[in-house]
Amino acid sequence: MHTFKGRDLITLAELAPEELAHVLDVAETPPAEWPRFDGMSAALIFMKPSLRTRVSFEVGCAQLGVHPIVMGPYDAFSRHETVHDTIKVLERYVELIVLRTFEHSHIEEVAEHASVPVINALTDDYHPCQGLADLLTIRQHKGALAGLTLAYVGDGNNMAHTYLLAGALAGMHVRVATPAGYEASEAALAQARELALRHGTGSTFTVLRDPAEAVAGVDVVVTDTWASMGQEEEHARRLYDFADYTVDDALFARADAEAIFMHCLPAHRGEEVTDSVIDSARSVVFDEAENRLHAQRAWMSLVL
Numbered sequence: 001m002h003t004f005k006g007r008d009l010i011t012l013a014e015l016a017p018e019e020l021a022h023v024l025d026v027a028e029t030p031p032a033e034w035p036r037f038d039g040m041s042a043a044l045i046f047m048k049p050s051l052r053t054r055v056s057f058e059v060g061c062a063q064l065g066v067h068p069i070v071m072g073p074y075d076a077f078s079r080h081e082t083v084h085d086t087i088k089v090l091e092r093y094v095e096l097i098v099l100r101t102f103e104h105s106h107i108e109e110v111a112e113h114a115s116v117p118v119i120n121a122l123t124d125d126y127h128p129c130q131g132l133a134d135l136l137t138i139r140q141h142k143g144a145l146a147g148l149t150l151a152y153v154g155d156g157n158n159m160a161h162t163y164l165l166a167g168a169l170a171g172m173h174v175r176v177a178t179p180a181g182y183e184a185s186e187a188a189l190a191q192a193r194e195l196a197l198r199h200g201t202g203s204t205f206t207v208l209r210d211p212a213e214a215v216a217g218v219d220v221v222v223t224d225t226w227a228s229m230g231q232e233e234e235h236a237r238r239l240y241d242f243a244d245y246t247v248d249d250a251l252f253a254r255a256d257a258e259a260i261f262m263h264c265l266p267a268h269r270g271e272e273v274t275d276s277v278i279d280s281a282r283s284v285v286f287d288e289a290e291n292r293l294h295a296q297r298a299w300m301s302l303v304l
Contacts, residue, residue: 004019004299004302004303005302005303005304006116006117006303007117007302007303008111008114008117008118008119008120008303009117009118009119009120009128009129009299009303010107010108010111010118010120010126010128011120011126011128011162011165012126012128012131012132012162012165012166012169013165013191013195015169016169016199017169017170017171017199017201020132020135020169020170022302023132023295023298023299023302024132024135024136024139024295024298026298026301026302027132027136027291027294027295027297027298028136028294029298031063034063034064034297034301035064035301035304036064036065037064037065037066037095037301037304038065039065040065040066040067040094040095040096040304041066041067041068041069041093041094041095041096042057042061042066042067042068042069042094042095042096042097042098042300043069043071043076043090043093043094043096043097043098044057044058044061044068044069044070044071044098044121045071045072045075045076045077045097045098045099045100045101046070046071046072046073046100046121047072047073047076047077047099047100047101047102047106048100048101048102048122050100050121050122051266052265052289052292053100053121053122053129053292054070056292056293056296057098057121057296058070059293060293060296060297060300061300063297064297064300064301064304066095066096066300066304069093069094076090083106083109083110083113084113087110087113087114088113090114091114091115091116094116095116095117095304096116096117096119096300096303096304097110097114097116097117097118097119098118098119098121099118099119099120099121100121100122101122101123102123102124103123103124104123104124104125104126106123107120107123117303117304119296119299119300119303122158123158124157124158124228125158125161125185125188126158126161126162126165127158127159127162127264128162129292129295129296129299130159130162130264130292131162131163131165131166132295132296132298132299133288133289133291133292133294133295133296134163134166134222134262134264134288134291135166135170136291136294136295137262137284137287137288137291138150138220138260138262140287140291141260141284141287142219142220142260145170145171145172146170146171146172146201146202147171147172147173148172148173148219148220149172149173149174149175149217149218149219149220150163150167150172150173150174150175150218150219150220150221150222151174151175151176151177151211151214151215151218151220151221151222151255152174152175152176152177152214152222152223152224153177153211153214153215153221153222153223153245153247153251153272154177154178154223154224154225154226154242154245154272155178155182155224155225155226155227155228155238155242156176156178156182156183156184156185157184157224157228158228159222159224159264160176160178160184160188160224161184161185161188163176163222164176164184164188164189164191164192164205165188165191165192165195167192167196167203167205168191168192168193168195168196168199168201168203168205169195169199169201170201170203171201171202171203172203173203173204173205173206174192174203174204174205174206175205175206175207175208175214175215175218176205176206176207176208176214177208177209177210177211177213177214177215177245178207178209178245179209179241179242179244179245180209181241182241182242183207184207189205189207192205193205211244211245211247211251212251212254215251215252215254215255216254216255217254217255217256218255218256218259219255219256219258219259219260220259220260220262221247221251221252221255221259221260221261221262222261222262222263223245223247223263223272223273224263224264224272225266225267225268225271225272226238226239226242226245226268226271226272239271242271242272245272246271246272246273246274247261247272247273247274247277248273248274248276248277249274249276249277252277252280252282258282259282260282260283260284261273261277261278261280261282261283261284261285262283262284262285262288263278263283263285263288264288265285265288265289267285
């Protein structure tokens with residue numbers, strides 16, 4: 001296993017399967033065993049608004065003795081200063097940079113210039129922190145990850161890409177069902193297949209149109225909002241295009257009888273999921289939200 005200290009988290013593809021398992025193990029470490037990093041600081045930069053990401057990172061920092069400095073878009077990347085110059089200043093003040101932004105190239109540029117660890121707290125292409133939290137949640141409810149089948153139904157967005165990479169590392173089988181024109185990227189699919197082959201995890205990946213076929217017999221059903229931040233003007237069109245992709249009782253019933261339902265939240269109830277599914281006994285969305293804190297705290301403790 002490689003050392004974690006000083007490492008970035010840009011996508012899950014940077015991890016080996018045994019490293020992924022170790023992060024999840026650390027996430028379940030009892031409070032008495034958490035390390036302390038008193039005197040250290042972290043810059044938490046939000047180019048997009050957030051509830052779960054901001055609060056979980058702030059609380060996680062506090063639990064580790066790290067001082068969180070929350071910054072908005074006008075605090076960090078403003079006044080026409082280059083990314084290089086901004087980061088070279090920040091790294092003189094803080095031991096960790098967390099960035100939630102739009103273009104994936106933005107965080108790649110930040111990581112290129114930073115001498116301190118950089119954590120991707122969401123880009124348009126990937127959401128590795130949510131991926132870690134979701135794998136932790138699945139493991140807690142299913143006991144193990146390898147061999148499980150996960151169906152993702154909806155937009156082929158950053159979460160679809162993240163589940164492909166997560167499945168490749170965890171030995172899970174991933175099915176992605178999207179309407180035409182909303183597919184997950186070919187690059188993410190190819191990378192997932194390459195990761196599974198390289199690590200010998202045995203994961204398989206299936207791209208489908210029919211959500212009923214995707215969900216049939218699976219262990220985990222996942223969806224996400226149909227219109228992410230920045231896509232609000234497309235909402236009406238997406239409601240039409242995704243009309244057959246709502247996870248309702250009939251669709252969820254096609255999964256295994258012990259299947260769990262997941263959603264990274266916020267949910268648009270009545271669109272991608274019905275109240276009856278998200279509020280059911282097999283919905284684990286709030287465990288999933290809590291695990292953002294535990295997974296991120298684990299990663300921060302390892303890289304610091």
